[in-house]
Amino acid sequence: MNHNETFETVESLEAELVSLTESLWEQPELGLHETESAELLSSVLRDAGFDITEGIGGMPTAFSATYGEGEPHVGILGEYDALPGLSQTVSSNRDPVEAGAPGHGCGHNLFGVAGVGAALAAKRAIDDGRAEGTVTFFGCPAEEILVGKVFMARDGAFDDLDAALTWHPSHLSAPFMAQTLAMNSVEYTFHGESAHAADSPQSGRSALDAVELLNTGSEFMREHVSDDARIHYTIPDGGGAPNVVPAEATAWFYVRAPTRDEVDRITDWLDDVAEGAALMTQTTVSRRFHTGCYDYVANHALSDALLENMRLAGPIPYTDEDREFAAELQETLSAETIEARTAQLPEERREVARSSVLYPDAQPSYDVGTVLNGSTDVGDVSWITPTAQFWAASWPVGTPSHTWQAVAANGSFGSKAAVYAAKVLAATTLDLFSDEALVAAAREEFEASVPGDYECALPEGTEPPFHLTL
Secondary structure, three states: OOOHHHHHHHHHOHHHHHHHHHHHHHOOOEOOOOHHHHHHHHHHHHHOOOEEEEOHHHOOOOEEEEEEOOOOEEEEEEEOOEEOOOOOOOOOOOOOOOOOOOEOOOOHHHHHHHHHHHHHHHHHHHHOOOOOOEEEEEEEOOOOOOOHHHHHHHOOOOOOOOEEEEEEEEOOEEEEOOEEOEEEEEEEEEEOEOOEOOOOHHHOEOHHHHHHHHHHHHHHHHHHOOOOOEEEEEEEEOOOOOOEOOOEEEEEEEEEEOOHHHHHHHHHHHHHHHHHHHHHHOOEEEEEEEEEEOOOOOOHHHHHHHHHHHHHHOOOOOOHHHHHHHHHHHOOOOHHHHHHHOOOOOHHHHHHHHOOOOOOOEOOOOOOOOEEOOOOOHHHHHOOOOEEEEEEEOOOOOOOOOOHHHHHHHOOOHHHHHHHHHHHHHHHHHHHHHOHHHHHHHHHHHHHHOOOOOOOOOOOOOOOOHHHHO
16 A cells, blocks of 8 residues: 555654653653643544544543444554653753653553544545544553553453554664563552550560562572573552651562462462561551553564555654764663673674664564563553564664653654654554465464453452552
8 A cells, every 4th residue: 555645644644743751851750641632642632523532441541432334443552651760851961850850761652642643544545535543542641660551451442442553762773573571560568566666665566577578589580490580679659757666567569470370379378488487577467459460472474564654754753853863862771781682683784773773763673582671561452453563763773661761852853753653553554454375364363363351360359550650
């Protein structure tokens, strides 16, 4: 399909899209509290004539925006949550706008905007009679704590889709085809008895002792789980003054593994360790399950369509000024970081990337057949409907996500990547509208590659964990 008209549509929206990326960057909001960000994006689509559904999954900042009718039904996923403590000016020095405040270190100010642009371009094609089908943009909150799409999936938000498409800012451009790790997020709170730690310690029962025993027990579990599994924790509440026996203390765990079954087995074991820690300290323990997501299963048929359109739309048109600022940011990264971030590339592309400041040319997938040691709630969507996503070069080569360097890039030249991503998402949506064989191939592959039916990991009655990002 010739997508010149689609690309021209997105280009006509460029000023609006760039303005949206800037607005979100200037008002970074944490997951489940993205009130202004969600309203800004939903209002653009509402004003364009999309049907808006708000509050999906019990989350006020989750919404969908639908246009068109009939099949196929294509979903475009968007995110807009920021990260705590990453406030940063557009500067090549570490310089927070406000110390301790959030910042868009993962590029979600670009992420959701690109999806909005793609949905608007698909609407234009429907209105002009160039396409038939239904497009839905999903405003997905709280990806950084792996919550949004899980609760939306439990609500059935993605059940009627024939395909789902998305993207993510990065330092390179390629289809994202690695498997990710499934994950559970669980808090254990121990309840004991306070006492004066010096005068009458025998009167107390330390909840912090129980937390420490739980954490120690989890360390001994590591020998007996798969090499790809991950168990990590923090202590959000460890008590107060040292001379007071802590009556309450909390450990927050992430459990990750390549499959849901293994995650659940490890979590069950961790539950037993928590009970044992409570018995050993004569405390009690309560468990709060926050979220649980699936591993991501990439759809090759859709990924190939994305790559074809990435090549048609690219490379991202970065200017000499963009490259100059990118070079200043890249100079703040260590050679080891850049080397590690490009290690997965095939040898013939690795040296080209490492010698580049920005490398926006679309490449074949460099992670197919690998396991990425992280998690994404896009995994849940990929177990419900054929799903594909891609990386787009929004940062200097070698830049890790969740860094102040990424924040600075996302507030400047990264907006060009959002416009590029909108073109790719729109073009692939229209391919699905016009090509029944592509839809059928994606579905056939989905049926063969997804190893079971989707069952949301959330225990009955689980509510969105609004407290996690306050």
